Amino acid sequence: MVVLAKQAAAAALEQISLVRSPSVEDNFGAGLPVVDLAADGAAREVVRACERFGFFKVVSHGVGEGVVGRLEAEAVRFFASPQAAKDAHGPASPFGYGSKRIGRNGDMGWLEYLLLAIDGASLSRASPAPSPSLRDAANEYVGAMRRMARTVLEMVAEGLGVAPRGALADMVVGDGAASDQILRLNHYPPCPPLLQNLMPNCSPTGFGEHTDPQLISILHSNSTSGLQVALHDAGGDHQWVTVPPDPASFLVIVGDSLQVMTNGRMRSVRHRVVANKLKSRVSMIYFGGPPLEQRIAPLRQLLVAGAGDGEEEEQSRYEEFTWGEYKKAAYLSRLGDNRLAPFHRQPPPVANPLV
Ligand SMILES: C=C1C[C@]23C[C@@]1(O)CC[C@H]2[C@@]12CC[C@H](O)[C@@](C)(C(=O)O1)[C@H]2[C@@H]3C(=O)O
Numbered sequence: 166m167v168v169l170a171k172q173a174a175a176a177a178l179e180q181i182s183l184v185r186s187p188s189v190e191d192n193f194g195a196g197l198p199v200v201d202l203a204a205d206g207a208a209r210e211v212v213r214a215c216e217r218f219g220f221f222k223v224v225s226h227g228v229g230e231g232v233v234g235r236l237e238a239e240a241v242r243f244f245a246s247p248q249a250a251k252d253a254h255g256p257a258s259p260f261g262y263g264s265k266r267i268g269r270n271g272d273m274g275w276l277e278y279l280l281l282a283i284d285g286a287s288l289s290r291a292s293p294a295p296s297p298s299l300r301d302a303a304n305e306y307v308g309a310m311r312r313m314a315r316t317v318l319e320m321v322a323e324g325l326g327v328a329p330r331g332a333l334a335d336m337v338v339g340d341g342a343a344s345d346q347i348l349r350l351n352h353y354p355p356c357p358p359l360l361q362n363l364m365p366n367c368s369p370t371g372f373g374e375h376t377d378p379q380l381i382s383i384l385h386s387n388s389t390s391g392l393q394v395a396l397h398d399a400g401g402d403h404q405w406v407t408v409p410p411d412p413a414s415f416l417v418i419v420g421d422s423l424q425v426m427t428n429g430r431m432r433s434v435r436h437r438v439v440a441n442k443l444k445s446r447v448s449m450i451y452f453g454g455p456p457l458e459q460r461i462a463p464l465r466q467l468l469v470a471g472a473g474d475g476e477e478e479e480q481s482r483y484e485e486f487t488w489g490e491y492k493k494a495a496y497l498s499r500l501g502d503n504r505l506a507p508f509h510r511q512p513p514p515v516a517n518p519l520v
């Protein structure tokens with residue numbers, strides 16, 4: 166048993182890159198940005214949170230427990246099935262079942278996952294679900310995520326004073342929009358204590374630090390902690406802060422494309438997952454991207470609004486590109502790369518001030 170554990174630890178050490186424990190790591194406590202989607206003034210709060218933090222927790226979201234519970238149970242059942250059965254749905258390229266390997270450029274994590282493409286309002290035939298029951302649960306869940314994505318993106322437009330209200334939402338969940346949506350189911354097994362004993366001050370990387378390339382991501386997790394976000398202080402230094410898990414809520418994360426479309430007002434937040442010592446973490450993430458031919462550039466009304474009386478309109482901080490071009494570049498990059506850097510025209514302002 167001990168020998169097996171040692172072998173497992175050695176094998177894992179070989180494969181998993183390490184994240185150093187941050188010098189200061191704290192919980193948000195009361196400072197976590199939370200938006201009650203049903204409250205008056207929610208649009209203003211959404212914009213505030215996206216500008217200050219690049220993410221927020223959503224409560225009063227209207228998604229039934231059953232919708233979440235059914236997909237989570239299917240995910241747990243799939244990840245608990247024999248390795249050969251899971252491997253039959255892999256390797257992820259990029260869709261399908263993947264284990265430890267993230268993307269195709271050498272990134273590794275302490276996780277297994279199922280990446281499923283979405284076509285319109287349901288899973289795409291291009292990435293078949295492992296079972297009809299998982300497919301049905303995923304389709305129901307995708308419907309709920311699309312409704313939430315619409316609500317949030319409409320609030321972003323409203324809160325920024327952009328018309329029409331659906332300017333951003335229609336790119337991702339518009340009727341007939343050939344948008345680029347993904348559903349990701351992640352399973353982070355507990356990180357064996359032996360492994361952690363061997364590496365004081367280190368914790369295995371569940372999912373390495375990165376920003377999400379799309380407009381928004383909507384994340385749900387079970388009650389196992391692990392997600393951390395990078396918050397910056399005025400000097401530009403960052404601190405990793407743990408986001409307490411809450412299975413009754415969702416987290417909305419600003420992606421690179423929304424950062425560009427708001428000309429840097431909203432910031433895609435860097436985040437990562439540290440594997441838990443004792444418990445499995447299961448997360449389900451909906452990624453809302455636009456059609457491949459969508460031009461990713463600041464919304465015109467924001468540039469005009471950014472100019473003072475008699476001044477020229479605000480300049481875009483980014484070179485122009487389409488989502489298809491960005492996505493192609495993203496898939497050639499390493500997970501932790503700053504994928505927007507090659508498109509910057511001038512340095513962005515400091516983001517994500519500490520709470
Ligand atoms: C290393 C990579 C994995 C990723 C594609 C990439 O080359 C860089 C971006 C990664 C990411 C992060 C957010 C999502 O989890 C994801 C599906 C995406 O769209 O971009 C992953 C990609 C992936 O796992 O294939």
Ligand SMILES: O=C(O)CCC(=O)C(=O)O
Nearest residue numbers: 349351372392438448450
């Ligand atoms: O599993 C999580 O909690 C986050 C995963 C993530 O950031 C991603 O899949 O892009």
Ligand SMILES: [Fe+2]
Nearest residue numbers: 375376377436
């Ligand atoms: Fe992410």
